[in-house]
Structure formats: C-alpha cells, structure tokens
Amino acid sequence: MIAEKPLQICNASAGSGKTYTLVIEFLKLVLNEKKPDDYFSRICAMTFTNKAAIEMKDRIIKALNDLAYPIDKKQKKYQNEVSEKLNLSVTFIQEKAKKVLTQLLHQYEQFHILTIDKFNLRLIRSFARDLNLNSDFQTTTDDKEVLSEIIDELFSEIKNDSNDEWSTQALEYAKENLEHEEKWDFKARLKEVAEILVKESNFSLIEELKKMDFSQEKYKEIKKNIQQIKSLISNEATNLKKAFDDLNINENDLPGKSRTVNAFNKLLTNDLFFQTENRNFFTSNVFDTVTLNKKNSFPDLFITQFENFTTFYSTKINEYHNLNEFRKVYYLFTFLNRIAIELDLYKNKNHNVLISEFNKLIAELIQEEEAPYIYERIGNRYNHFLLDEFQDTSRLQWTNLIPLIHDSIANKNNNFIVGDPKQSIYRFKNGLAEQFISLPAIYNPENNKKTVELSKYFYLQGEKTELNDNYRSSNEIVSFNNYFFTFIKDNEPSLLKNFYEKIEQNVIQKQIKGVVYFHSEKLEKSKNKSIELSLTENENDINDMSFLLEWIDDCLKDGYKPGDICILGYTAIQCNTYANFLYEKGFEVVSADSLLIFKNPTVLLLLSYLKCIAYPHSKIELMVFAEKYLTLNGIFTYETWSKYCEVNSKKQTLFNSELFIKDYFNEEKNFYPSYTNLYHLIQHFYQITDLDELSNPYLHQFSDYVFQYEQNFSSHIRSLLEDFEKNKKKISLQIADNEEAIKVLTVHKSKGLEFPVVLIPSLHWEIMKSAKYLFHKTPYIYYSNLSARNKVWNHNKEEYETEFQKNFLDKINLMYVAFTRPKHRLYVRNVINTESINYLSHHVNNWFSNINHPNKNENLLLIGDRTTIQQEIKEKTNIFTPKNHKDRLWYPQLSFNDKQNIEEEELSEERHYGTLLHYLLSNTTKEQEIEKTIHFFQNNGMIETKFVSKLTLDLKTFFSQEICLNIFSEYKEIYRERKIICSDGTIIRPDLIVIKENELIIVDYKTGTKKKEHQEQILLYKKALNEMKFPKVKSFLYYTSSQEWLEM
Known part of the structure; x- marks a missing residue:
C-alpha cells in the first residue's frame, strides 16, 4: 500500500462537500487509536472569516456528537460512512469519539480553529518585544479612521510661512489643483488616496516611496527637465516645418493633399504634446506618404530629416509624458510620504498595530527563523495544518505559513489545503488564487532561490485531488453550469485555462427536478433605456422590475416559501433597490446590508x-x-x-x-x-x-x-x-431571518451559502472601475487612472491590460459563485444597452448569442420544467412586535440632574468608579475640600465606602499636579457644567470653565480611553467660547484613569 503524501491539496468546486471533507480530515487525525484523546490540540485549522471558523467548529463538534451518541438513522448512517472512510470499526469510533468530545469540551481553549488574522495576532503578541511593541499593544481594525486622524493633524500644522517647506508644498499643491480645475481643499481626496498606504499589494512600493526625495528643489528640477524636453521637441518640430515649407510644393501635387499639409501645420500647435497611443506624431498614412514617396514629391534629404524627427519624437515624447505624469502626482506623493512617516510615529506613540500590517510584520520577523523557534515563542507545537478557502489567502499570509507547514511535512505529519480558484472573488482583499493553482509547488514568480528549493520539496511531498461530485444542485443547474462555463473557457482560453481547467461536475441530486431560466437580450436604442437603468444606474427607478414579481409568483405557486428565495445583486446599492421594491410591494425582506x-x-x-x-x-x-x-x-x-x-x-x-x-x-x-x-x-x-x-x-x-x-x-x-x-x-434595517421573508444579498455575502431558489436580476457588472492604481515603472512610481481612455502611454498601457484581465476574471468568478448557489432553481436576466466591453453583461450576451444549446430560442434558455414541491409543514415562527404605548397622555418631562450619573446601577465597577470621580471633580475646587466633599456624599449614600480611599488619593493627585494648580490659581469665576447656547442654537455643557483676568480655561473630564471624539468635542467648546470673544481661550482634557492632561 502506497503511503499518503503529507501535503494533500483538494480542489473543491462549488457544492462538492468541501466542509464535509475538512471534517473527515479532522476526524481522521483525532480518531486514531495511537493518538491521545486531546490530540485535537495539535491541529490548527485556519479559514478566511470568523463566520466560517465558527461554522467549522460547530460542524466538528456535531460530527463527534453524532458519532459518539447516534440516535436517529441519519446519525447511524454517518457513523457507518466515517467507519468506511477511516477503515475503523463503528464500536471503536463511537468510544473514541466520546473521549475526544469530552476532552474537547473540557479543553475548549485548545480547540484551534481560527482565522489567519487571529493566528497572526497570536504570533505578533508572542514576538512583541522583537517588534518593539508594548506587551499591551492594541489592534486597530479601522485603518481609515487612523489615517483620517493623522491627516487632520498634518493639516493643523500648515501655516502661512514661506520659510516652512511643508506649508509651502501644501500651498503649491492647492494652487496646482485649482489650475487643473480640481478642489483646492484636497483633504477629502487625500484621505481617500491614503488608503493605498495600508494595502498589502502596495507595501513594497510604499517602502520605495519613503526613500525618495520630495523636496521643493527636486520638484523644480523635474519641472525644468520637462521644459527642456518640451523645448527640444518644439525646436525639432519647427525645423521640420520650415524644411517642409521650403519645399514649396503645391498642395494639389502632394499625396494626401490637404491632409498631408494639415499634418505638418500641426507641428507648430499644442497637438505636438497631445497623447497618442503609438507615440508617433504623424499617422501611418502620412508617414507612408513621405517615406514611400511614390510621386517623388520629397527629396531624399527631407525624407531623412522626417525619419530622424519621427524617431526622435517617439523617444522624447515618451520621456516628456512619463516625467509629466510623475510631476502631476509629485505633491500627492509628498503628502503620502509624510503620512506614511507619521503613521509609524502614531503607531509607536499609541501602541497600535493596524490589522492590515499583521502579515507584513510577521513576514519581516520570521522569514529567517526556523519553525521550532516560532513554536517555542507561541507556546504550542502544531503537528497538522488544515487550510480552508486557500484561493482567498494573500501572498504574505501564505509566505508566513510556509515555514510551519514545511516543519510539519518534514515530520511526516499530514496537512490538508482546500480551495477553488473559480471562487476566487477577494482579490481586492489581496487574495491570490494563483498560489492555489501552483500547489503543491510554491508560487514564485520572482524565482527566489530559497523558494525554488522549498518548492521542489513541497512538490515531491504533495499531491492534488479533485472533488468532482455536486451534492447541492439539481441536474438542470449542474448541467447548465458545466455547459456554460466550459463554453466561456473555450472562448477565453488564455484567461480561464488554469482557473477553469476542472469545470465539469457529476450530478448527485438526480431526484431533484430543477429549472434554469436564462434571459439575455440586447436592447435597441429605440427601446426604453430605463429597463437596465432600473437595475444598475438609477436605483430609484423601479418601474420595470415586474419580472421579479413574476419569478417570485411562479415559485410561490409551486410550493416554495418566500424564505426559500434569495435575490443576488452585485453591489449593496443594487440590492437596496431590489429590497425596497419588494418591501413596497408588501413582501418581508431579510438583508444584511440592503435595506439602507x-x-x-x-x-x-x-x-x-x-x-x-x-x-x-x-x-x-x-x-x-x-x-x-x-x-x-x-x-x-x-x-x-x-x-x-x-x-x-x-x-x-x-x-x-x-x-x-x-x-x-x-x-x-x-x-x-x-x-x-x-x-x-x-x-x-x-x-x-x-x-x-x-x-x-x-x-x-x-x-x-x-x-x-x-x-x-x-x-x-x-x-x-x-x-x-x-x-x-453601513446602517440597514435589521429583520429576523424567517420563512416568510425573501433574502437579498450581494454575491460576495452569499459565498458559502445555498438556497432553494436564486434570482439574479442583472449581470450589468462593471469590470474595471475608474479607480486609480499605484504602480512602478522605472525610474518612477505612478498613481494613475487605468482605464481604456487613459492607457495611451507606455507607463500604463501594459498595466491597464493586465489589470483589466484580472478584473474580468474576478467578474467571471463572481458569476460562477452566483450561478452555483441554488439547489433547485436559477433565474438570470441579462439585458444590455451598451457596447462597452467594460461590463460583464456585454460579454455574457456575446457568449449567450453564440451557444447552440438545444433548449435555447432567440433570447431565452429554459432548462427543466416547473413542478410543485411538497414542503414539510412547520409551526410558524411568531415574530415579536412591541405594542405601541405611545404617550397620547401627557407625561411630565423628568429632568435628571447630576445625581442620575452616579446612581446608574448597570455600570461596571470600573465605569462606576470613573463616574464617581468625574462627579467629585465637578464639585471640588481645591485639595482642602476633598475629605469634606467625599464625607458629605458618603453620608448621603451616593459613594460606597470601598471607593473612599482610592477617590481621596486620586483627587489629591489631581490637585497636586502643576497644570491643575495653574488652572485654579487667581481665578475670577468658576462655572461647572454650565449650559451654553451657541450661535447656531446648539447647546454645549463643558465640565469646567475657569475665567481669569486675561484668559479663559475649559476642562473636560474623561473616564475612558482616548477617543478622537473627545478632542472634537472640546475643540467645539473652544470655538464657541472664542466666538463669544473671551480672551485667550485654552482647552484641556483630563483622563481620570491615566491621570493624564492633554492641551488641545
């Protein structure tokens, strides 16, 4: 018997029982008579999302429970299946499963099924000292918020000082935006662009960016070089035009006549510096007219000068545009460079780690380390790794796992990787399906020598298998998907060859009678354009979505419940259109992100x-x-x-x-x-x-x-x-999932789910958005809009073609995910009114027009017959609806003053203590009053005895601090929590206002951790009091837990 190789890779198409297979692999490891009952602690299973990790845990626990305590026929059948697959007796499996389950429930913290991000966080905490991180560092998931805070801080440093280079550059950038008819206030745009700093695919370019010189002198040098190139081109163009004029040839005697004359006249216009795709100033017709010289109109000397100009122009105009494109983003990069530096300072100061840099931190640290050292630091040694959804794993994530899996393979331990490149839809989150396609070899486009050797070892120790059976969908749906995606693969071979190599699936659910309804049509311009607009461009126009009601009505008539139906959309906004339309028609709708x-x-x-x-x-x-x-x-x-x-x-x-x-x-x-x-x-x-x-x-x-x-x-x-x-x-209506509610989801959210009926109202999905991309073309880095209209120069033409192909593949994969969600019925509508190749609908209609399926007529492909289904009768779920106790009677508005704050019973003890301290600070002016004030409130039952000593100490600390002594010295008036009505009618209530002879001081006490909102709030107070013309307004935040002052 040939031993199984230690690295098993499973290519699992949609509906092929991927999770079932993963559970079997886990059971194979733990239900081993030679392994201890707690062997599960030596297994690490990783997946893409928290939801998937929870689902896998549930499935494994349920599987162990079913094996240990089988009651019904289904559980006993499963017991026999596992017995056959593992080649173990039913009796042994049952007894072993009981022991493993008991151990697992008692040592649940050793049950290691988690996301890759959580695994990485454990590594980072273990290596905190090596990374110069505090042991109590915090992880930040909202990168945008951090970047926004840094940019706000940078803008506050801009001043009207010509000697300050930072301020000068900011002013120049603002002027440049005005010249290009963009908003001079570029803060919002900068916040949007700054997100490229935390995108994994840009990390190497950002490091290059940090090394570059972005001084004002450098900018002047670039502008000077651009002007020099421009002058050289203009001079050569002027010389050629003069040589042409000196020929004194009659227009009618020239080949091409006025066309040729006009081409030479343009040498003295701004057309000289317009972008042309082939980098040639003259069209091919004019070029041939001169160089072929069929009428002998041009002397040899002129032809030589003409050819020399064409070669010169092709080179120099490329230099000109490349340099000019870099000049356009120079100040933007200046800001990005500064933000990148400030981001590092921010993280060090606040002991923060951005979740987006987890993989980068670990990669820098452990790439040269051996696995035993890593295991020693994290306190666990894993013998086996099970990796799910591998097609969504990023390059750095896989790179960081390689040393650990290599160690496991070297010890002849089994490892299992499962994925499906056809379901790779998270490239925008750095997912790289090419890594899965390369397995068991390691993806290595750079041909790194160390990786080459590792790859050879992985290749020898691994093998890839296919799961070709579809347990989810009806024969009609599986057959349609086999046919349709094979047709696409054959028509787009270079694009889909590796991803869709194994597309054919076997039908298992032959007893299920299904339906595929696929309507694809190209509208004539005379037809009503609003049909497609209602699905894509204008989400408010829902007059032409009656077909949705027809589809739903057909399903309900055939015995399906509303809860069996799921509508899939491309974007949340599109889903919102469908959800609102159905909601207004009286249907209950469940949607995680659609009913905005x-x-x-x-x-x-x-x-x-x-x-x-x-x-x-x-x-x-x-x-x-x-x-x-x-x-x-x-x-x-x-x-x-x-x-x-x-x-x-x-x-x-x-x-x-x-x-x-x-x-x-x-x-x-x-x-x-x-x-x-x-x-x-x-x-x-x-x-x-x-x-x-x-x-x-x-x-x-x-x-x-x-x-x-x-x-x-x-x-x-x-x-x-x-x-x-x-x-x-992000704020949508939350309705409980129930059988009477139709589901509306984006395709991304539907991944991993299945539904009896799936409706797809539109495939008008944009392939390549008009977003800008960061890319490197020696010697410059560019941030450019890669689109069909802006791919004319060599610095981005190649990048555009590459990016378009990747985006096109992403949309085909997204369509595959959508088409493989249904169990019984699939309804698709593809109506287009554009020739643009930038929409998937255009390509789908072309494919649809060329397929020769026997069930297809002009615009409709219909497979299968509608049949009535028998549903199991379940007791209807009663959804609780609160009765309306709206106060038609008059009730007095109760005004709760400060006492309410310290009588809040539901606060945690820590928060309760902070509230007490906050209250006492608002009622005490000097250290001599502390004991008297605390005693008063203690006697009135407002302060518990257990807090007295700590409150006394913290108050004394507060009043002994130099800032505090300065605040309360020589004041004229003090106001505590005084209501102030601002000029706009807003009411504010600062904790403390101290009025002195020549200044006013605002203090706000905070009991929790630092938040941006605290700063915004006190700056609002400061602005209001400045408007009231108080002299020299100062503002402070005091954090009671850390006893820290911040002057704002």
Missing part, C-alpha cells in the same frame, strides 16, 4: 429636521425640510408651495419660514424646542409630525442608532450628522 435606512423618506425627513436644529438660522435647510414634509404628507402642490414663496423687488424667491412653521407646528418654540439630549429631540419630532416610530422600522432603527451614538460619543447634533453621513451605507 437613509433611503427611507421618513428618515430623510428626520435628518432634514435635525439639520434645521443644527443650523437654526439657515433658511435653505428649513426650505428643504418643508418640501420633504409637504411631499411626504401628500400635500405638495404648486398652490401650497407658492403660499410660502415670496418674490422680492429684486425678483428673488424668498421662503416664508415663519408662516410655514405657524401653519404646521403652531409656533417656533414647538419646532425649535429646548432638549436635554438627542434621543428626546427625536421623540419630540415624532410627536410634532405625528409619526409612529414603532410602526415604522426605519425610524425605529434610526432612533436606536442615535441612542447608541449618544451613549458612546456625544450629544452634539452636528457630530451625529457627520457620523451618520460617514456610515450611512
């Missing part, structure tokens, strides 16, 4: 109202609110609107806000109320507009968002509006 609340008219009205409160003097905000309010209530007419619009003597239209408020809200103080917090303000809005929060889930979700924001951050209305604007595409 900012799309709801009542939420938009509420947001408009909050803007009116935030900007009470803005007539425009009130006018917008009035329009939304009248429209929502169905009373927006020309006559109604005209009532509130007055035309003055200058023929300007003015909105009569006073009359509008009087007509619909009685008086101004009812529309602009005083409020204690944002949540109360929103409840007031519901009352004055007669909206019922509990009957409108969108409003209820928004109220919950406001409540959570206020609890975690602040009650400042403008901050709330900014936060909502930033996160609005």
Whole structure:
C-alpha cells in the first residue's frame, strides 16, 4: 500500500462537500487509536472569516456528537460512512469519539480553529518585544479612521510661512489643483488616496516611496527637465516645418493633399504634446506618404530629416509624458510620504498595530527563523495544518505559513489545503488564487532561490485531488453550469485555462427536478433605456422590475416559501433597490446590508429636521425640510408651495419660514424646542409630525442608532450628522431571518451559502472601475487612472491590460459563485444597452448569442420544467412586535440632574468608579475640600465606602499636579457644567470653565480611553467660547484613569 503524501491539496468546486471533507480530515487525525484523546490540540485549522471558523467548529463538534451518541438513522448512517472512510470499526469510533468530545469540551481553549488574522495576532503578541511593541499593544481594525486622524493633524500644522517647506508644498499643491480645475481643499481626496498606504499589494512600493526625495528643489528640477524636453521637441518640430515649407510644393501635387499639409501645420500647435497611443506624431498614412514617396514629391534629404524627427519624437515624447505624469502626482506623493512617516510615529506613540500590517510584520520577523523557534515563542507545537478557502489567502499570509507547514511535512505529519480558484472573488482583499493553482509547488514568480528549493520539496511531498461530485444542485443547474462555463473557457482560453481547467461536475441530486431560466437580450436604442437603468444606474427607478414579481409568483405557486428565495445583486446599492421594491410591494425582506435606512423618506425627513436644529438660522435647510414634509404628507402642490414663496423687488424667491412653521407646528418654540439630549429631540419630532416610530422600522432603527451614538460619543447634533453621513451605507434595517421573508444579498455575502431558489436580476457588472492604481515603472512610481481612455502611454498601457484581465476574471468568478448557489432553481436576466466591453453583461450576451444549446430560442434558455414541491409543514415562527404605548397622555418631562450619573446601577465597577470621580471633580475646587466633599456624599449614600480611599488619593493627585494648580490659581469665576447656547442654537455643557483676568480655561473630564471624539468635542467648546470673544481661550482634557492632561 502506497503511503499518503503529507501535503494533500483538494480542489473543491462549488457544492462538492468541501466542509464535509475538512471534517473527515479532522476526524481522521483525532480518531486514531495511537493518538491521545486531546490530540485535537495539535491541529490548527485556519479559514478566511470568523463566520466560517465558527461554522467549522460547530460542524466538528456535531460530527463527534453524532458519532459518539447516534440516535436517529441519519446519525447511524454517518457513523457507518466515517467507519468506511477511516477503515475503523463503528464500536471503536463511537468510544473514541466520546473521549475526544469530552476532552474537547473540557479543553475548549485548545480547540484551534481560527482565522489567519487571529493566528497572526497570536504570533505578533508572542514576538512583541522583537517588534518593539508594548506587551499591551492594541489592534486597530479601522485603518481609515487612523489615517483620517493623522491627516487632520498634518493639516493643523500648515501655516502661512514661506520659510516652512511643508506649508509651502501644501500651498503649491492647492494652487496646482485649482489650475487643473480640481478642489483646492484636497483633504477629502487625500484621505481617500491614503488608503493605498495600508494595502498589502502596495507595501513594497510604499517602502520605495519613503526613500525618495520630495523636496521643493527636486520638484523644480523635474519641472525644468520637462521644459527642456518640451523645448527640444518644439525646436525639432519647427525645423521640420520650415524644411517642409521650403519645399514649396503645391498642395494639389502632394499625396494626401490637404491632409498631408494639415499634418505638418500641426507641428507648430499644442497637438505636438497631445497623447497618442503609438507615440508617433504623424499617422501611418502620412508617414507612408513621405517615406514611400511614390510621386517623388520629397527629396531624399527631407525624407531623412522626417525619419530622424519621427524617431526622435517617439523617444522624447515618451520621456516628456512619463516625467509629466510623475510631476502631476509629485505633491500627492509628498503628502503620502509624510503620512506614511507619521503613521509609524502614531503607531509607536499609541501602541497600535493596524490589522492590515499583521502579515507584513510577521513576514519581516520570521522569514529567517526556523519553525521550532516560532513554536517555542507561541507556546504550542502544531503537528497538522488544515487550510480552508486557500484561493482567498494573500501572498504574505501564505509566505508566513510556509515555514510551519514545511516543519510539519518534514515530520511526516499530514496537512490538508482546500480551495477553488473559480471562487476566487477577494482579490481586492489581496487574495491570490494563483498560489492555489501552483500547489503543491510554491508560487514564485520572482524565482527566489530559497523558494525554488522549498518548492521542489513541497512538490515531491504533495499531491492534488479533485472533488468532482455536486451534492447541492439539481441536474438542470449542474448541467447548465458545466455547459456554460466550459463554453466561456473555450472562448477565453488564455484567461480561464488554469482557473477553469476542472469545470465539469457529476450530478448527485438526480431526484431533484430543477429549472434554469436564462434571459439575455440586447436592447435597441429605440427601446426604453430605463429597463437596465432600473437595475444598475438609477436605483430609484423601479418601474420595470415586474419580472421579479413574476419569478417570485411562479415559485410561490409551486410550493416554495418566500424564505426559500434569495435575490443576488452585485453591489449593496443594487440590492437596496431590489429590497425596497419588494418591501413596497408588501413582501418581508431579510438583508444584511440592503435595506439602507437613509433611503427611507421618513428618515430623510428626520435628518432634514435635525439639520434645521443644527443650523437654526439657515433658511435653505428649513426650505428643504418643508418640501420633504409637504411631499411626504401628500400635500405638495404648486398652490401650497407658492403660499410660502415670496418674490422680492429684486425678483428673488424668498421662503416664508415663519408662516410655514405657524401653519404646521403652531409656533417656533414647538419646532425649535429646548432638549436635554438627542434621543428626546427625536421623540419630540415624532410627536410634532405625528409619526409612529414603532410602526415604522426605519425610524425605529434610526432612533436606536442615535441612542447608541449618544451613549458612546456625544450629544452634539452636528457630530451625529457627520457620523451618520460617514456610515450611512453601513446602517440597514435589521429583520429576523424567517420563512416568510425573501433574502437579498450581494454575491460576495452569499459565498458559502445555498438556497432553494436564486434570482439574479442583472449581470450589468462593471469590470474595471475608474479607480486609480499605484504602480512602478522605472525610474518612477505612478498613481494613475487605468482605464481604456487613459492607457495611451507606455507607463500604463501594459498595466491597464493586465489589470483589466484580472478584473474580468474576478467578474467571471463572481458569476460562477452566483450561478452555483441554488439547489433547485436559477433565474438570470441579462439585458444590455451598451457596447462597452467594460461590463460583464456585454460579454455574457456575446457568449449567450453564440451557444447552440438545444433548449435555447432567440433570447431565452429554459432548462427543466416547473413542478410543485411538497414542503414539510412547520409551526410558524411568531415574530415579536412591541405594542405601541405611545404617550397620547401627557407625561411630565423628568429632568435628571447630576445625581442620575452616579446612581446608574448597570455600570461596571470600573465605569462606576470613573463616574464617581468625574462627579467629585465637578464639585471640588481645591485639595482642602476633598475629605469634606467625599464625607458629605458618603453620608448621603451616593459613594460606597470601598471607593473612599482610592477617590481621596486620586483627587489629591489631581490637585497636586502643576497644570491643575495653574488652572485654579487667581481665578475670577468658576462655572461647572454650565449650559451654553451657541450661535447656531446648539447647546454645549463643558465640565469646567475657569475665567481669569486675561484668559479663559475649559476642562473636560474623561473616564475612558482616548477617543478622537473627545478632542472634537472640546475643540467645539473652544470655538464657541472664542466666538463669544473671551480672551485667550485654552482647552484641556483630563483622563481620570491615566491621570493624564492633554492641551488641545
């Protein structure tokens, strides 16, 4: 018997039982009579997401439980399957499974099934000292927030000083943006571009960027070189034009006549520096006219000069454009360079590690280390590795795992890697499916010598197998996918050869009768364009989605429940279109990210109202609110609107806000109320507009968002509006999954899932977005828009073609994932109205037009017949709906003062202590008052005895600090938590205001960890008091837990 090689690679197509196979591999290792019952602790299984890791844990525990305690026929059948696969008796498997399960549940922390990121985090913590990290370092998952904070800080350093190079460069960049008709305020663009700094595929380029000279002198040198090249080209062009004019040839005697003359005339125009794809100034026709000289119109000397110019121009214009393209991004790179440096300083100062740099940190550290040393540091020795979804693994992730797997292979331990390149859809997250295709050899395009030797060893020790059976889908769906994707592979051989080499699957579920409905059509220009717009460009136009209702109606008539149906979209916005359309038609809809609340008219009205409160003097905000309010209530007419619009003597239209408020809200103080917090303000809005929060889930979700924001951050209305604007595409309606609700998901979210029925309303998916890419072309680095319109120069033509092919493959893979989700029925609609090759729909229609399937007529491919299914009758799930106890009766508004803060019973002890300290700081002015104040509150039952000594010590520490002594010295007045109404109507309440002879000091006490919102809040206080014309306003934050002062 030939022994199994220690590195097993499994190519598992969709529906082929990948998870089942992984569980069997795990059982094979733990149900071994020679291994101890806790051998599971020597196995490390890694997957791509937390959800997948949890699912794998559940499947393994369930498998062990079914083997140990089989009750029904299904469990006993599984027991026999495992017995056969592992070549072990049922009795042994049952007894061993009981022992392993017991050990696993008692030593659950040794059950190592986790994401690669979590495994990497363990490595980083083990090597913290080697990485110069504090042992208590924090991981940061929101890279954008960190970058935004750094950029805000950099902009605050810009000053009006011509001697400061940083400020000068910022000003020059702003001027350059104005010259190119872009916004001079480039902060927002910079925040967007800065994300390339934390993208794994850019790490090597960013390191190169850090080494480059971005001084003002260097920029002047580049501009000078550009001008010199431009002058050289202009001089040569002028000489050639003069030589042509000196020939004095009659236009009618020239081949090409006026066309040839015009070509030479352009030598003295700006056309000389326009981009042309072949880098030649003259067209091929003009070139042939001169060089072939069929009419002997040109003397040999002129032809030689012409040919020399063409060669010279081709070289120099390429230099010119390459250098000029670099000049265009010079200041952008200057900023990126500075941000990259500041990012390193930020991480060191705050003891932070960005999750995006996990792989990079480990790669730098362990590449030269041996596996035993790594194991010694992390405190575990793994004998086996099981890697799931390998096609989504990044280059650095795999590189970091190679030493550990090499060690396992060397010890003749089994390792298992499973993946499917056809389901590689996370390239934008650095997934590299080529690595899986290369296995058992190691992907090594750079031909690294060390990797070459390792690769040979892996290749000898590994073997790849295929899972060709499909256990998920009906015969009709499997047959269609086999046929359709084989056809694509044959028509796109260079693109799909390696990825779709093993596309054919065997049908297992032959008893299931399925349906494939595939409609593909190219609209004539005369036809209604809104059909496709309703699915892609304009998510608000849903007049032509009646086909969705027809598909759903057919399925419901055939016995399917709404919960059996899943609609797949390309983007969250597209899914939102489908979800809202169905919701308005009376269907329940479940969607993780589709029912976006900012799309709801009542939420938009509420947001408009909050803007009116935030900007009470803005007539425009009130006018917008009035329009939304009248429209929502169905009373927006020309006559109604005209009532509130007055035309003055200058023929300007003015909105009569006073009359509008009087007509619909009685008086101004009812529309602009005083409020204690944002949540109360929103409840007031519901009352004055007669909206019922509990009957409108969108409003209820928004109220919950406001409540959570206020609890975690602040009650400042403008901050709330900014936060909502930033996160609005992440806040969606949450509805519990149930059999009566249709599911709406993006294709990415559907990966790994299956549904009885899948509906795909559109394949109009953009292949290559008009985004910019960072790439290197010696000697420069570029940040350029790679698109069909901008691939004309050698510095990005090749990159464009490569990137387009990769994106095209990504979209085909995404389509494969979508088409393999259904078990019974697949409905696809592909309607196009564009010839653009940048949309998948265009290519799909071309493929569809050329296939010769026997079940296809002109625009429709229909496989299988609709049949009625028998559903198992289950007890209907009752969804709890809260009864409306809206206060139609009047209840007094209870005002909870400071005492509420220290009587909050649900706070943790740490938070409770922080609240107590905060309260005492607000009621104590000097050290001599400490004991007296604490004694008073203790006697009144507001402070527990166990906190007294620590509170006393912390207060004494506070008042003994030099900053504190300076704040409380020689003051004229002190105000604690005094309400201040700002010019825009916003109410603020600083913890402490100290007024002195020539300055005013604001102090805000914070009990938690540092947050950006704390700084924003106190700077808002400072701005408000500056507007009140107080002299020399200073602001401080005091963190009670760390006893740290920050001056803002």
